[in-house]
Amino acid sequence: MIDFSCSHCKGRMQAADDSLGYYAICPHCNQEVLVGNSSTNTTTPEKSIEQQLDIEMRSEDGGTKTALLLFIISTLIYVGFYAAFLEWINPASMVYRLLAIGWVPYVVVFLTILSMAMLIHRLYSIHYSMNALGETYLSHSTPLNTDVEIDESMLMIRDKAKLINDTNVAKRIVSALSRFKHTHSIREAEDILKASTERAFNEMEAGYTILRVIVWAVPILGFIGTVQGVGASVGGLAGVLGKEVEDISQITNALANVTKDLSFAFDTTLIALIATVIIMIAMSLVERLDYSSLDRIEDYVNQQVLLNLPIKVGALQAGQKTEL
16 A cells, blocks of 8 residues: 655545556545655654653643632632732722722622633633644654554554643544544544534633623622612711701711712722723733634644545546656
8 A cells, every 4th residue: 555645735645556656636635646756755754752842731621620729819819919908008098999998899809810810821721722733743654544553643642642731632633533543534534623623612612701701790890889889878968967967067977978988989880890991801812812722723633634644545547657
């Protein structure tokens, strides 16, 4: 069996030994290619072991464990922030009034820190997924002619992925190879890759669900604080004006409390809106980068798998045999 590459698209093919020197139709690009032409029998060199081990990728932890870890980290950052803030910031300053008066700023700050922690975690996942694109899992020289060779290749890919902590790219390649092993159909392998890509996009969208809930909840918290402050100010003033006043100082004190409550009302809205803008901008930037990385991973996996799967083709025996 002759193992060779298409001179047009570099797709991998196989042909019978007696087809040497004849032309065949490449199933990848539908172009005529000379069987066994030395110019197409090039292989992609494997990276050295040192280069492979230099590429590191963090595992994309998902689910409850990651969410709990991010919550704990956010809580520690939150406690440390307010411990320093309450110790060093002047209570008469505007910053102190925005972040430390009432219960709303405390909740808003915590949700903001949690959102930033989730986005930073997502950035790290994107970073290490992109690093995996520098790895060569399959090449034209990878033996994939028999089920045993495919099994050995999948084990090799798993071991290599374990070394670089890749749980994304390698998983897709192994899934496609597993389907090809059972069907020996490149179309089936392509369908698996498409399904993997669709699943990755769906998982990515689901990963931003909590962030979208936070973006929705933060301004509502600000409005709740506003309503609470306005209600307290009106109630306090009504309590004074609704009864007989013996001293003008009572009205003065009531008006001072009204001003304080109104200040709290508007400050909660301000801090909530500022936090919402910050979270939305950061989330939009990370989400855009996430989409871009998934597109690049899809192209990479398709090239790694589809162009390196061996496909048996029939030579055009009616054509003229060419000397090699």
